[in-house]
Amino acid sequence: MKSFQIVVLAKQVPDTRNVGKDAMKADGTVNRAALPAIFNPEDLHALEQALRIKDQFPGSTITLLTMGPVRAAEILKEGFYRGADDGILLTDRAFAGSDTLATSYALSCAIRKIKDVDIIVCGRQAIDGDTAQVGPQVAEKLGIPQITYAEEIVSLTKDKIQVKRRLERGVEIVEAAFPVLITVNSSAPHCRPRNAKRLMKYKHASTISKRQESEEDYLSTANHSYLTIKEWSVNDIECDHEQLGLGGSPTKVKKVDNIVFQSKESRRIEDFDDDINALMKELITSHIIG
Amino acid sequence: MNNVIVYCELDEGKIAEVSFELLTKGRSLANQLNCKLDALLIGSNLKGFEKEIFPFGVDTLYIADDKRLSPYSTLPHSSVVVNLFKEITPQICLMGATTIGRDLGPRVSSALKSGLTADCTELEIGDHEDKKLKKVYKDLLYQIRPAFGGNIIATIINPDCRPQMATVREGVMKKAIVDENYKGKLVNLDINKYLDETAFVVKIIERHIESSKVNIKNSPVIVAGGFGVGSSDNFRQLFHLASILGGEVGASRAAVDAGYVEHERQIGQTGITVRPKLYIACGISGQIQHLAGMLESSIVISINSDPNAPINKIANYVIVGKVEDVIPKMIRYYKENVK
Ligand SMILES: Cc1cc2nc3c(=O)[nH]c(=O)nc-3n(C[C@H](O)[C@H](O)[C@H](O)COP(=O)(O)OP(=O)(O)OC[C@H]3O[C@@H](n4cnc5c(N)ncnc54)[C@H](O)[C@@H]3O)c2cc1C
Ligand SMILES: Nc1ncnc2c1ncn2[C@@H]1O[C@H](COP(=O)(O)O)[C@@H](O)[C@H]1O
Numbered sequence: 001m002k003s004f005q006i007v008v009l010a011k012q013v014p015d016t017r018n019v020g021k022d023a024m025k026a027d028g029t030v031n032r033a034a035l036p037a038i039f040n041p042e043d044l045h046a047l048e049q050a051l052r053i054k055d056q057f058p059g060s061t062i063t064l065l066t067m068g069p070v071r072a073a074e075i076l077k078e079g080f081y082r083g084a085d086d087g088i089l090l091t092d093r094a095f096a097g098s099d100t101l102a103t104s105y106a107l108s109c110a111i112r113k114i115k116d117v118d119i120i121v122c123g124r125q126a127i128d129g130d131t132a133q134v135g136p137q138v139a140e141k142l143g144i145p146q147i148t149y150a151e152e153i154v155s156l157t158k159d160k161i162q163v164k165r166r167l168e169r170g171v172e173i174v175e176a177a178f179p180v181l182i183t184v185n186s187s188a189p190h191c192r193p194r195n196a197k198r199l200m201k202y203k204h205a206s207t208i209s210k211r212q213e214s215e216e217d218y219l220s221t222a223n224h225s226y227l228t229i230k231e232w233s234v235n236d237i238e239c240d241h242e243q244l245g246l247g248g249s250p251t252k253v254k255k256v257d258n259i260v261f262q263s264k265e266s267r268r269i270e271d272f273d274d275d276i277n278a279l280m281k282e283l284i285t286s287h288i289i290g
Numbered sequence: 291m292n293n294v295i296v297y298c299e300l301d302e303g304k305i306a307e308v309s310f311e312l313l314t315k316g317r318s319l320a321n322q323l324n325c326k327l328d329a330l331l332i333g334s335n336l337k338g339f340e341k342e343i344f345p346f347g348v349d350t351l352y353i354a355d356d357k358r359l360s361p362y363s364t365l366p367h368s369s370v371v372v373n374l375f376k377e378i379t380p381q382i383c384l385m386g387a388t389t390i391g392r393d394l395g396p397r398v399s400s401a402l403k404s405g406l407t408a409d410c411t412e413l414e415i416g417d418h419e420d421k422k423l424k425k426v427y428k429d430l431l432y433q434i435r436p437a438f439g440g441n442i443i444a445t446i447i448n449p450d451c452r453p454q455m456a457t458v459r460e461g462v463m464k465k466a467i468v469d470e471n472y473k474g475k476l477v478n479l480d481i482n483k484y485l486d487e488t489a490f491v492v493k494i495i496e497r498h499i500e501s502s503k504v505n506i507k508n509s510p511v512i513v514a515g516g517f518g519v520g521s522s523d524n525f526r527q528l529f530h531l532a533s534i535l536g537g538e539v540g541a542s543r544a545a546v547d548a549g550y551v552e553h554e555r556q557i558g559q560t561g562i563t564v565r566p567k568l569y570i571a572c573g574i575s576g577q578i579q580h581l582a583g584m585l586e587s588s589i590v591i592s593i594n595s596d597p598n599a600p601i602n603k604i605a606n607y608v609i610v611g612k613v614e615d616v617i618p619k620m621i622r623y624y625k626e627n628v629k
Contacts, residue, residue: 014438016438016439016441099405100396100406101399101400101403101405101406104400127439128438129408129437130408130409130439130560131396131408131409132392132396132408133392133395133396133399133406133408134396135396136364136393136395136396136397136400137396137397137399137400139397140368140396140397140400140401141400145364145365145491145492146364146393146397147492148364148389148392148393149389149393162495167389167499168388168389169499169500169501169502169554170497170498170499170500171496171497171498172361172494172496172497172498172499173494173495173496173497174363174492174493174494174495175492175493175495176491176492176493177491249405250403250404250405250448250450250451251405251406251407251433251446251447251448252446252447252448252449253444253445253446254418254432254445254446254447255444255445256437256442256443256444256445257442257443257444257445258442258443259436259440259441259442259443259578261581261585261603261604262604263603263604264590264603264604264605264606266592266602266603266604266605266606266607266608267606267607267608268597268608268610269607269608269609269610270609270610270611271609271610271611271612271615271616271619273619273623276609276616276619276620276623277619277623277626277627279591279607279609279620279623280620280623280624280626280627281623281627283568283589284624284627284628288567288568288588288589289511289535289536289568289624289628290624290627290628290629
């Protein structure tokens, strides 16, 4: 039976629902350390699609790939709990300050190294930038087709996939062969919860860098290779260094500003018949309505 | 050469509104830069569209007309765009931040190794000094957009790579015809030269697109409801008020997420941008992301039970009270006073 080699691209993102200007560094990049970090929501939807492929073709393997600081390994663990087979943390100072193009370049080099990947699944967009660019750019770099805004895999055979896309005012079903990259919308099903057995199994998974910080952990897990989360640096992937990090990023942040609103002189009106009557009259005489 | 170019998008056989808005912006950028404005239209049966496009001040319209180019599909369109851009090397390229533009833009920017900024809310021309390199860049495109969930505004530039690419949502820029009789040049592209034969590996099996039901953007009066409206049942009052005022109903994201009304009505940073004569905000607290879509309204009335709701600061009239009590009164006194 056919099995698929699947890579899920996931990003650890600061929770942008509650941030201020202090979260930005002077050079306009993000000070991630200052913010709570979460699994980018749509990437969990992406993981679920990968798991569904594996449900149908059980021999398939799911590798979660993330580029970020050492701390980003947290989401790989979260992925293990929910069913991912393998995880790779792409981390190096050389990647710092990457815009979407430099990020896509690094991710595509890592995917090339994983080899023979059939399906790449990623989220439509990450909530820290809301750009929705990395998916299509990775596809372009790998020279493979992309299917964006995916909501459901409607059919999957050993050599073809049909995907339902959610567009602004409708749906479209498209068909592609492999390899293909799919970006998943938040309208797709939520990710299944953590699995209790897997939680036990991977509770102590961590990266070497993390483990070196605490001797004890290091010893207790030395015998289980699956508990060591793979870390790749620039030297582990074949790439052109010019295209990485801040230097490989065509876009630069020139400045960031706080948002200030001009308050208006507002008139307060109480919820009484007379007041509302007067207001409606005023709006009519000044030709705003009527 | 090195002009401003707008990718004109077809929305079910018609040119998308956002494309006209971008042509208008593109014209003003081209004037500032002292260059020409180009446009690119890709699809099938495109005869006659030039009459709609030239009046926006387009100097050259490139047309790629082929049965296989409709409906939109990523690879065929990106192949035409990339090959054309390699030839005419535009300095700026604008696209709508639509499902099409946001699928196509990153693909093109990656192929050309140029920078792309999504969802810009303002575009300006300005200089940039790189202190480290001791280099001054003249006349860059400032791509201004909310970042970090809308909490800050970032200005992005692409000093070295061309084209400088940006996507913009519908309604953010204003559309204006320059001259009904503007004389532009029409260039029909030889498809075989621009279309890679490998571009047809993804097949469209089925499509159901509904035509847009609501036209909030051009409505002079908008009655917008938020989470404070409480239910889709309560929204009916808002529809009633909107209909007698000749307006439309809009909503905050919280109201859309709660399922009170459809997503098409969402106003704000991740919805549409509106500038009506009158905006009546009902049970909307006024978070930054919502304000981003309605701040340019001429008159704002806020109806909120909380006298300190943030939206009240930018409202001309603040009615402190419950939506369900206030709206019936507004309906009644409007009817009594209008002839
Ligand atoms: C990246 C990002 C993008 C976003 N994009 C958008 C966007 O495009 N558009 C958008 O709107 N939001 C957007 N949001 C969400 C935004 O931050 C707010 O959460 C949302 O606008 C709140 O909606 P609301 O004002 O209806 O709800 P709430 O903040 O819950 O406010 C409800 C208001 O109703 C009042 N109220 C309650 N009961 C009554 C009553 N009976 N009568 C009168 N008043 C009453 C309350 O006092 C309160 O002020 C975005 C957020 C993020 C992070
Ligand atoms: N640093 C990263 N590591 C892994 N995947 C990423 C990274 N950045 C973006 N992605 C993937 O690309 C999608 C779109 O991201 P963005 O273009 O930043 O909105 C995300 O939902 C992820 O699936």
